[in-house]
Structures are given as C-alpha cells and as structure tokens.
Amino acid sequence: MTVAGWRFLEPEGWPDPGRDGRPCPRRSPLRGRFEQTRRRLARLRGEGNLRTAAVVGAAEYVHARLRADATDGPSNRQVVDSVLQRPDEPGELLAYWTATHGRNVPKPLKRGIADAVRRLYSGKSLLKYDTASRGYRFGDILNLVHAAPDPGKPWQGELFQYALDRRHHPDTAVPPASDRVLTAHRELMTLPVEERRAVVTSEGGAERLAAAGMTWEALAGWLQGPMDKAAWEAVIPSMGPMALVRNLRNFDEAGVSDEVAAQVAARISDPAEVARSRQFPFRYLAAYQHAPSLRWAYPLEQALGHSLVNVPALPGRTLVLVDRSGSMFYSRLSDRSDLNRADAAAIFGTALALRAADADLVEFGTTSNRVDFRKGESVLKVLERFGDLGGTDTTGAVRKHYRKHDRVLIVTDEQYAFSHHGSPAEQVPADVPVYTWNLAGYRVGHGPSGEGNRHTFGGLSDAAFRMVPLLEARDADWPWEH
Incomplete structure (x- = not known):
C-alpha cells in the first residue's frame, strides 16, 4: 500500500503459513521492523510535522498488521495513539479509515483513538474543534470508540457527556460547572447583543475573553458588528x-x-x-x-x-536551481496564497541554501546565474538579487552549474524548453538524487519521477522543506520500500 509516496512492506510472501492458511507472524521477515515503522511515523508527526501522512500511515500500519494477523512489535493501539497530537486528528483518522476501509472500525483502532481522546479533549479544544463543519464531531467519536474518562481527570466525564449532548441535543446542552472555560463562554454567549461590545471596552475585558476561550474569529461573529480598535486590542493578548x-x-x-x-x-x-x-x-x-x-x-x-x-540543514554539497522565467511571475502559488510562484521558489531555494552545509544557489530562465549569499545574511536581502530571466532552459542550467554536487533541487513550473542534450535529470549521475518541485502541475514534466533517485513533487508548501531529509533518511534505515 502507498502512503505519501512510500509503500509499506506487504504481508504477501511471508514464509510458512499456519494451519489456517494465514502467514505465521512468529517467523515473519518483518520481525523487528514494526518498531522502526512506529518510530518513523512518530518522526513524521513530530519533527516532520506532516500531519496527514502520519495519520494515514498509522491507519495503514493497523490495516497491514490486521491482514497479516501480526502480534509482534508495537501494538496497533500504541501507534495510533502516538500520531494523534491535535484534538481534531481522531476525527481525521476515522474519516480516512471509513472512506478507505469501510465503516467497520477494528478494536485496536478504537482503543488507540480512545487513548488520544482522553489525552487531548478539554473544554478549550471542544470550543475550537467541535464545529458543525467537521465530518466527525466529538460526540460522534465518543459514541464510536466508547472512551472512558481519564482517572486522573475527574472533570472529564462531565465534559464527555456535554460533548455528546452538544451533538445530539444542542438546544438543551448545558456545559459542566466544573469547566471554567465552557462556563465563561456560555455566559458570554447568553449576553444580549447590545451589551456585548461593552465587554470588550471594559476594564478586564481582555481577560474575560481569554478565560472564555474566545478566538478572534469567534469574537467577530459574537459582536455581530465590525472588529474595531477596541475589539482587536481586547483579543490581541490571547491570539x-x-x-x-x-x-x-x-x-x-x-x-x-x-x-x-x-x-x-x-x-x-x-x-x-x-x-x-x-x-x-x-x-x-x-x-x-x-x-x-x-x-x-x-x-x-x-x-x-x-x-x-525550522528548515532542514542539508549535509554535503547541494545545487539549488530556482526558476525565474516569465511564466513564474504570472500566477499565485495557490488560491490561499498571495505569493507568486517566482517569489515562493526564490524563498524556498534561498532558505535551503542558507541552511545547507555547502550550497550553490542559481536562478535560471533563458540564461542562468549564480546568486551570491553569505551565511547568516538576511533572506530578504538575498531575494533582492533575483531577477526575471525570460524563457526556460532547465537543462542548460543544470549542465552549466552541476559540479559533482551530492544532490540537485529544482523549483520550477516545468514549462520545459526541449534540449537536444536531454532532460535536466539526465545531466546528473544516476546515483545523485534530483528533486523537482512543480509549482504549476503541468501533466508533462521535464523528467522521470519515482524511479531511483528521481523525485517530483506537485505544488510547494511548508512541508516541502522536510522532504529531502526524510527521503534520504529512508535510504539508510527507512522500513518501507519505494
């Protein structure tokens, strides 16, 4: 199965099936590698900060082990609990599982989610994440996994009941008196609209909003009017x-x-x-x-x-190629970003070059030039040295600047100009990784992907910074096959 570009080792081929025809886990060639998988999933969610990949990976870990009837290594329950680090993630995991594997949720998955629920659910998290836009509300999850309150949190039983009431009887649900955040929030919500603006202008108004877990988005709706100077100054301390x-x-x-x-x-x-x-x-x-x-x-x-x-410090020598052709300036990076592709590519390349042990930073278009920088220099100062270089000659840029680097990174929209020398990746030895980030998603790329050391990623996000060290760590001891 494939998860975020990686394929888990499948149970097929395990030797010596048992009497019932299923593989025998005691003699599994995957013995000992389940722990590696658990660590790598934790790394994805922790230092990698890749939420979706870790959640999906945990679901597939459970699915693969259940198919193989495996009992060795970290339990399914432990792995599920370890990747759920935010209160909305139990719902995300359930949504993925039911969409991919059906509505029959196995007990180990339920127990791992229940462990996370006990750890993550609070009055404040309920206000922030238990909204009508969620596919799984807190009450839905509690109904499904039957999470018992944490014995060390005596208030949690009332909180769980309130989450259930909010889901099934919203008109009559009353927050528990033991939860100060929910109680304070309810008091604010019951104030007449005409009295609400006086709260933000009063002495202690900022503290009252913070105590009620009021976000700036919620405050704007609560006031039912403009966010003026007083409103912003009251909510800024808790933002x-x-x-x-x-x-x-x-x-x-x-x-x-x-x-x-x-x-x-x-x-x-x-x-x-x-x-x-x-x-x-x-x-x-x-x-x-x-x-x-x-x-x-x-x-x-x-x-x-x-x-x-927060940007990985790449070892060895790195060649970073940033596309500054005309087409990179015409479109935004995404619908949610005001950055154009040219500037997004430039800051991506500059950040990686500044952090790398030894990097050559190059801008390219019809021609190509090295972009000078000093360690510790302001990123914004380096960005001022990038220009608009017209057309696109990616192959020419690689041929001109590749000098036995340990890796090549290309950030481009892949409006590729044909070269009789071949694709950009063909200019680099096969044992040297070439990473391409395609900011536009054109169907025809400038080279192969998913074969050996050639990797292409669609789009560019903050997660892009983490991909190179994660892929190269895989070559050492990653427990998946590509």
Whole structure:
C-alpha cells in the first residue's frame, strides 16, 4: 500500500503459513521492523510535522498488521495513539479509515483513538474543534470508540457527556460547572447583543475573553458588528503568533495603538515564539510583502530569519536551481496564497541554501546565474538579487552549474524548453538524487519521477522543506520500500 509516496512492506510472501492458511507472524521477515515503522511515523508527526501522512500511515500500519494477523512489535493501539497530537486528528483518522476501509472500525483502532481522546479533549479544544463543519464531531467519536474518562481527570466525564449532548441535543446542552472555560463562554454567549461590545471596552475585558476561550474569529461573529480598535486590542493578548501575523493589515485598518502594536511586534519576532509555532519562511514573506505599514517590516524580517531554524540543514554539497522565467511571475502559488510562484521558489531555494552545509544557489530562465549569499545574511536581502530571466532552459542550467554536487533541487513550473542534450535529470549521475518541485502541475514534466533517485513533487508548501531529509533518511534505515 502507498502512503505519501512510500509503500509499506506487504504481508504477501511471508514464509510458512499456519494451519489456517494465514502467514505465521512468529517467523515473519518483518520481525523487528514494526518498531522502526512506529518510530518513523512518530518522526513524521513530530519533527516532520506532516500531519496527514502520519495519520494515514498509522491507519495503514493497523490495516497491514490486521491482514497479516501480526502480534509482534508495537501494538496497533500504541501507534495510533502516538500520531494523534491535535484534538481534531481522531476525527481525521476515522474519516480516512471509513472512506478507505469501510465503516467497520477494528478494536485496536478504537482503543488507540480512545487513548488520544482522553489525552487531548478539554473544554478549550471542544470550543475550537467541535464545529458543525467537521465530518466527525466529538460526540460522534465518543459514541464510536466508547472512551472512558481519564482517572486522573475527574472533570472529564462531565465534559464527555456535554460533548455528546452538544451533538445530539444542542438546544438543551448545558456545559459542566466544573469547566471554567465552557462556563465563561456560555455566559458570554447568553449576553444580549447590545451589551456585548461593552465587554470588550471594559476594564478586564481582555481577560474575560481569554478565560472564555474566545478566538478572534469567534469574537467577530459574537459582536455581530465590525472588529474595531477596541475589539482587536481586547483579543490581541490571547491570539497566537500566526494569528497575529495574518491580521497585521486588520490591526492597521482598525487603528490599534502604538503600544499594542509594539507588543504584537515583540511577539511575532520573538525567537522562541517563532520556533514554537514551527512556521516556515513562506508565511513571513507573504506577510512582509502585504503588510500595510513600515512598523511591521523589521519584526517580520527578524521572524523570517528566526524561522530558518525550522528548515532542514542539508549535509554535503547541494545545487539549488530556482526558476525565474516569465511564466513564474504570472500566477499565485495557490488560491490561499498571495505569493507568486517566482517569489515562493526564490524563498524556498534561498532558505535551503542558507541552511545547507555547502550550497550553490542559481536562478535560471533563458540564461542562468549564480546568486551570491553569505551565511547568516538576511533572506530578504538575498531575494533582492533575483531577477526575471525570460524563457526556460532547465537543462542548460543544470549542465552549466552541476559540479559533482551530492544532490540537485529544482523549483520550477516545468514549462520545459526541449534540449537536444536531454532532460535536466539526465545531466546528473544516476546515483545523485534530483528533486523537482512543480509549482504549476503541468501533466508533462521535464523528467522521470519515482524511479531511483528521481523525485517530483506537485505544488510547494511548508512541508516541502522536510522532504529531502526524510527521503534520504529512508535510504539508510527507512522500513518501507519505494
């Protein structure tokens, strides 16, 4: 089975089936490799921060072991519990399982989800994630997996009952008095609309909103009116760093005070906050390009620099090729991004080059040029050195700049100009990995993918930064076949 570009070892071919015709797990050639799989899934979800791949991988781990009647190695329950790190992920796992393997949910999967539910569910998480837009509500999951409250959390039984009531009897559901967040939230929701704006302007209004788990999105609906200066200043103290980054324009348009703006600037540029948010340079470049006032420019530049710690530091020598042909400037990276493909490719390449042990950074189009940079230099300063280079000669760029590098990374829309020398990947020895990120998704690419050391990825997201070390780690001891 294939999960995020990897194929799990199948049970077919296990030696010496038992009397009932099924493989005998005691003599399985996969003995000992289940633990490797568990570690790799944990790595995907942890340092890799690849939520969907880890959740899908855990589901397929369970499916493969159940098919093989395997009992050795980490239990299905343990693996499922380990990859569920956010309160909405139990529902995502159930949605994937039922869509892929049917509505019969096996007990090990239920037990692993139940363990995660006991660990993750709280009043605050219920307010944030138990919404009508979810395929599986908290109450649906509790009904299905029959999670018992954690003995160390005496309040959890009432919370679970409230989640069930919210799902099945929303008009009469009453939050438990033991949960201060839910109680405070209910008090705010029952206030008459005409009295609500007085809360945000009152002394202690910010603390009251925070105590009720009120997000800025929920506040906008609760007020049933514009998010003015007072509303923003009341909710800003409880906003997360990335929510702050996304709303800089709104803060300026509402006219938040310089004092509050200074607090925002300090938080979004704090190295510890940036590291904890695990955001990558794309986010900060987009905010920098579209922030309406100069008071955000330097904090965002600092944050962008701090975010490089989240970019893998590639060993050896790396050639990074960034497409700066005309077509890269015409389209946005995605419907949810204001970055054009050219700038997204440039920051991706620059970030990797700055972090790599030894990298050559090249822009290419009709011609190609090296882009100079210094270790520790501002990403934004490096970006100013990129230009618009017209057509596309990817093969020519690889031929000109490849000098026995350990890997080649190409970020392009793959509007490939034919070369009599062949494809770009053909210019590189077969034992050297070539990674291509196709930002446009053209059906015909400039080279093979999925064969040996040739890999092509559709689109570009923050997860793209993690793919190279994950693929190269696989070559050492990854427990899947490609």
